Amino acid sequence: MKVGVPKELKDHEYRVAITPAGVRELTSHGHEVLIETDAGRGSSIFNEEFESAGAKIAPDADTVFAESDMVLKVKEPVPEEFHRLREGLILFTYLHLAASEPVTKALLDSGTTGVAYETIELPDRSLPLLAPMSEVAGRMAPHVGANLLERGHGGRGILMGGVSGVRPANVVVIGAGMSGMNAAWIAQGMEAEVIVLDKNINKLRDIDRIHQGKIKTLMSNKLTVEESVVQADLVIGAVLVPGAKAPRIVTRDSISSMKAGSVIVDISIDQGGCFETSKMTTHSDPTYVVDDVVHYCVGNMPGAVPHTSTYALTNATLDYVLALAAHGLQAAVADPGFALGINTYKGKCVYEPVASAHQIPYTPLSDLF
Ligand SMILES: NC(=O)c1ccc[n+]([C@@H]2O[C@H](COP(=O)([O-])OP(=O)(O)OC[C@H]3O[C@@H](n4cnc5c(N)ncnc54)[C@H](O)[C@@H]3O)[C@@H](O)[C@H]2O)c1
Structure with a gap:
């Protein structure tokens, strides 16, 4: 799979969604990783470190989104990023959709598969990515x-x-x-x-x-x-x-x-x-x-403390990223706790709390798979 990581655009957001160790894991499993230039600078992780772990550096976010099957981010997309969303793309990030109608609409209108870190659960109902x-x-x-x-x-x-x-x-x-x-x-x-x-x-x-x-x-x-x-x-x-x-x-x-x-x-x-x-x-x-x-x-x-936070976050996300990269969305669908992370799919809202927050139709994931 081609995995892309753009630079975060949200105000005062200096984290990045992958570390060089994450790049090495992905590339050693045969995946390609494309990182926007200077995406890690705010976390004191530089292009050369990503490159020596096997990533390619892209000149801009448009290239990262256009050429990737899955995009990893830290925060939800901001309006300047909405035009880059598209059907077939998996976006794996904190989404907090219940708190944002515009982001929910952007994901639904574009048909993007939105997988939210914060709604993935473990069997004991704890939230491993929060x-x-x-x-x-x-x-x-x-x-x-x-x-x-x-x-x-x-x-x-x-x-x-x-x-x-x-x-x-x-x-x-x-x-x-x-x-x-x-x-x-x-x-x-x-x-x-x-x-x-x-x-x-x-x-x-x-x-x-x-x-x-x-x-x-x-x-x-x-x-x-x-x-x-x-x-x-x-x-x-x-x-x-x-x-x-x-x-x-x-x-x-x-x-x-x-x-x-x-x-x-x-x-x-x-x-x-x-x-x-x-x-x-x-x-x-x-x-x-x-x-x-x-x-x-x-x-x-x-x-x-973006450096520490980036490493802490990606330590927790990496196994999920590797599973998605290996098996696509089926990796999430097959695991009930992981499946709770899928919030939007092909223009449908498949996470009930988000649907009820915005009073939009809810489609159970099981109806679509
Ligand atoms: N501000 C930030 O930057 C930031 C960063 C990370 C997390 N958070 C937030 O911090 C909060 C705590 O997160 P967490 O992961 O530690 O949660 P957690 O579920 O691990 O712990 C919450 C604790 O609150 C206790 N609790 C509930 N009601 C209580 C009451 N009336 N009196 C005393 N204790 C009570 C629960 O029993 C539980 O032990 C969440 O809102 C989380 O989103 C904020």
Whole structure:
């Protein structure tokens, strides 16, 4: 198969959909890989590295789309890319179609086969191609929080780990899933005092077993959330209710009761945020202040560390890419979890939540295969 990788066009998107290791795997299985010139530059991966792994470098995105059977991307296509979509092309990327009618329409009108990273599931219903980005965001959150706790960045002027004879920062993480666990782990590694709250007792048991008391755990309910947040220097929001908006767990009253210069990092902001005062921010203007509390609510945190994020993402996507390259769409159709990734096919919407989000007809994939 001919596999193409264009440069990402979305604002502040520096990731690229393949690494040299991915190119080597594909070419060693007999596939051709065509990469737009400088597609990896934002992730500090250069043309020569792709070429020595066996890729060909294309002068522009038009060539990549026109000459490829499957195009790999990181983010959904932007309007400047719509004219490159066509019937027969497999587009494998984060699509988030329920959130975008124009992208859904562009895929349907062109007949492109849209396979979304974020809707592929494993048998236990977990989302294998979302997890690596949660891991990145979780591990970033204590760094971001530590920085914002500095006086010059609006914080209380607290060093995360304290020093001998002086208390460290009090860090509260709400949600003990992929991002929350990673956030707690890194904050504890920075020698902060860390408390993690979750509604799922098994997640808390895992933390106790692994961290043996170095990270405190609490069942999440109104009272424990209120009491923990008020005492915190840094609160990291990392909850997810799959398929739904994030529950607004922390009230404006609790936020107003926090110490001046405390910091909130709301990782859950891409699902609406779990603080009553959260609103989406960007890497160019990441923070704002409500009731003297610094808020950081960037929706694409991994974009700040594109090199790491590119490798983390492609480590997770590569097996799926290899399967699609070897067997075409049949690879996805034959595996129920992978099949959930197929959102559009030959002008039909085959993923029910997207059809219902836009009130368009839904065609079960089984009707088409
Ligand atoms: N901002 C970003 O750049 C960025 C990057 C990656 C992921 N995310 C988002 O971060 C969020 C978390 O993702 P994840 O992969 O860690 O999810 P996850 O499913 O692994 O974990 C979510 C946790 O939240 C817990 N939870 C649900 N309701 C709760 C409540 N009321 N109180 C306490 N805990 C509760 C669940 O039990 C679960 O353990 C998602 O919205 C995801 O999209 C954002």
